[in-house]
Amino acid sequence: MQRPENDDDRFVSFMHASAARLYRVAYLLAGDAAQAEELTQQALVRTYTAWSRVAGDDAYGYARRILVNLHNDWWRRRFLRERPTPDVPEPRRAEQDPADGVVVRDGVARALQTLSRRERAVIVCRYYLDLTEQQTADELGVALGTVKSTNARALRKLRIAADETTYEMKEAR
Known part of the structure; x- marks a missing residue:
């Protein structure tokens, strides 16, 4: 029982x-x-x-x-x-080359660190937690427009960081 x-x-x-x-x-x-x-x-x-x-x-x-x-x-x-x-x-996955995961995680972590606190929080809520813009606004206690503009600004910074990382990787080869 x-x-x-x-x-x-x-x-x-x-x-x-x-x-x-x-x-x-x-x-x-x-x-x-x-x-x-x-x-x-x-x-x-x-x-x-x-x-x-x-x-x-x-x-x-x-x-x-x-x-x-x-x-x-x-x-x-x-x-x-x-x-x-x-x-x-980070935990290893047998089916992947561990070095590839390290490079990707390092790039993501470095790119996230270039963002402000609010930008990072919006990106994490929107894309990691998969919240809607309204849910993100509620979660962070900010206006919907703030989430939209912060998200756009953060994505622009992340795209620039990704382009720079890609260029550095090509130069290193």
């Missing part, structure tokens, strides 16, 4: 199912593995404290919104702190 699941068991199941996705979002926002881990842990702790209210709703959306807000708070205080930047190992 199976015992009924209590709130703690449901939260643990939720945490196991969504921690990796939250970490990836945090890493794309912060660009730093240690900061991403910290943001993910804090978001899960805050989600747990509100679990009785959000368990029936979109718990992942709630946790993701907390994560974005925590990142925004961290960004506002960031200028007062040092920011270590360790190398982040």
